[in-house]
Amino acid sequence: MLTYLAQEPLPVPETTAIEPPPVGAVWPILIILAAACAGVLVEAFLPKHQRWSTQVVLTLLAIVGAGAALAGYIVDAPEAGELAMYGTLAVDGPALFLWGTLLALSVGAVLLIADRSVEPGGAFVATAAIRPGTVQDRAQVQSTGMQTEVFPLTLFALGGMMIFCAANDLLTMFIALEVLSLPLYLMCGLARRRRLLSQEAAVKYFLLGAFASAFFLYGIALLYGYSGSVRLADIGAAAAGTDRSDTLLFAGLGLLVVGLLFKASVGPFHTWTPDVYQGAPTPVTAFMAACTKVAAFGGILRVLQVAFESTSWEWRGVLWGIAIISMVVGAVLGLTQTDVKRMLAYSSVAHAGFLLIGAIALTEKGLSSTLFYLLTYAFTTLAAFGVVSLVRGPDGEATHLSQWAGLAKRSPLVAGVFTFLLLAMAGVPLTSGFVGKFVVFEAALSDGMAPLVVIALVASAVAAFFYLRVIVLMYFSAPAEDGPTVTVPGAFTTAAITLGVIVTLLLGVAPAFALDWAAGGAFAIR
Amino acid sequence: MTPTYYLLLSALLFTIGAVGVLVRRNAIVVFMCIELMLNAVNLSLVTFARINGSLDGQVMAFFVMVVAAAEVVVGLAIIMSIFRTRRTASVDDANLLKY
DSSP: OHHHHHSSSSOOOOOOOOOOOOOOGGGGHHHHHHHHOOOOOHHHHOOOHHHHHHHHHHHHHHHHHHHHHHHHHHHHTTTTTTTTTTTTEEHHHHHHHHHHHHHHHHHHHHHHHHHOOTTTTBOOOOOOOSSSSSSSHHHHHSSOOOOTTHHHHHHHHHHHHHHHBBBBBBHHHHHHHHHHHHHHHHHHHOOOOSSHHHHHHHHHHHHHHHHHHHHHHHHHHHHHHHHOBBBBBHHHHHHHHOSSSSSHHHHHHHHHHHHHHHHTGGGGGHHHHHHHHHOOOOHHHIIIIIIIHHHHHHHHHHHIIIISSGGGGHHHHHHHHHHHHHHHHHHHHTTOOHHHHHHHHHHHHHHHHHHHHHHHHOOOHHHHHHHHHHHHHHHHHHHHHHHHEEETTTEEOBBBBGGGGGHHHHOOOHHHHHHHHHHHHHTTSSSHHHHHHHHHHHHHHHOOHHHHHHHHHHHHHEEEEHHHHHHHHHHHHHTTTTTOOOOOOOOOHHHHHHHHHHHHHHHHHHHHHHHHHHHOOOOOOO | THHHHHHHHHHHHHHHHHHHHHOOOHHHHHHHHHHHHHHHHHHHHHHHHHHOSHHHHHHHHHHHHHHHHHHHHHHHHHHHHHHHHHOOBBTTOSSSOOO
8 A cells, every 4th residue: 555655646735725815806895994993093193183184184085095996896897796705795786886885975974074164173072071061061062173083983884884785694794783883873972062962862872773783693693503604695595495494594584684674774673763863963963874774775685685585475574564664654753853853864764664665676676776776865865964964053053843944045055955855855856866766666566566665655745745844844934033044064064965966966867877887786696 | 401402591591681671771781681682692603503513603602702892892981971971871861862
């Protein structure tokens, strides 16, 4: 035996070195996260007066750089998508679309966050550790400093969102969920004025968010027990043909989806939304309302289409019910609101219901229409919260609806812009909201969900009523004597609002290019 | 002893945690109940790793621990800030935002 072996020429061992993963696809994420870490170092080493300008430049450069890297990658991206980072990220058509959307939105959100013209020193507290109501607190309201940590926090949240909507396995998805949530919890509590409300919003968001992510995690554990893997495609394959107990599968699916629906503020899991949207500083609300919604629905779409398509018969009825609850709750409770930010929050719950209709139509059309709706809704809501931050009374933003009476007489431009945005949310033709609703409802109809579409149309008619109520209030009511003033915004806020308005108009008039891009590819199931 | 018992124990712990979140008033205790839920999940993950004969579940348990630690940092900071203002950590007293 030994002599035989000695005579044979030894086989050349195959090179077993692990192939380096293709990095090209994930450059945008790497740039964002690296800039976030650099932002933390800026906080540590630069003197206080230089931080704001450095952070703003660093953050915007990072987003633009990530956008450039993304554009460079899209030019010669493989048609079917590719896996990156040892298979934990699936960089496919929808992921690239969502990344582009998130990066574009976060430019607007960062401009709103960085603005110091509307409120001297910005919307953020100068020193978060000072107790509200003390002498030092009254001094910090007058000061022009702000906690510039908010910029790296934004970038970390953005990086988490980008990972979340490309995650190819549930563990990556969970980590990304936490990376996007933890900074948001903190950012909610950093308002310069009305700090009690702001801190209360942070506590509520944190406790409920952690509660929901525990459910999400238990869902992951059960699905891991069911399929022996957390890879979405493996779970899909296991669900398609196996003799394992369905209890594990459906219990896991239910818990997982509860966690996701919470983040997307859908239906009965929306209870945190109005409180947090109202209490958080308005630029942060804009960031949350736009970007978190995009990321969460990106995750929902991927989980449903990749892992659970084969079991859709079993769960679809439940999600029908949830979509109906979400639309009805959003539309009906939105009618009773007296605060602009809360009203927009309930409007976001109703929109989440519409989005869910598109997400449960498990067709190519359903996917592309939901992606398009996300794009339109996110830009509209970003600009709407930008406008909300302009209407101010003596003690900060005037968000009570009665204060908005007769706003058109004080500032026709702001009232006109807000009217346009509300009409887009209501889905009036020539705005992006109409096209978005049209494609989603069409996709749902062609997938045999006619009753759901009828309910959605009724709900959007009810929702249109409360948008119109604000418009009527702004144009046909006499302004109050001690009413709020409309601040003339500086370059940053103007740019952010203009971005939102232009996209809303453009996607309403010429939606073809964005629709084509949204339809550009399916999820990579590997 | 079959691994199934560990799964039952984990479900029980998770339920105790979830009920605790819903009925307790002190934010710190609520938060501890959430941590209990996360650790119940860890028990599930490790048991399933044993049943499936793969190490993935054990690795995941480490990730969950790291995430739980990060959550404690953020969560206690938020609860501390509201406690210093109000001199109470009761979630029932934080009631400015409603309707």
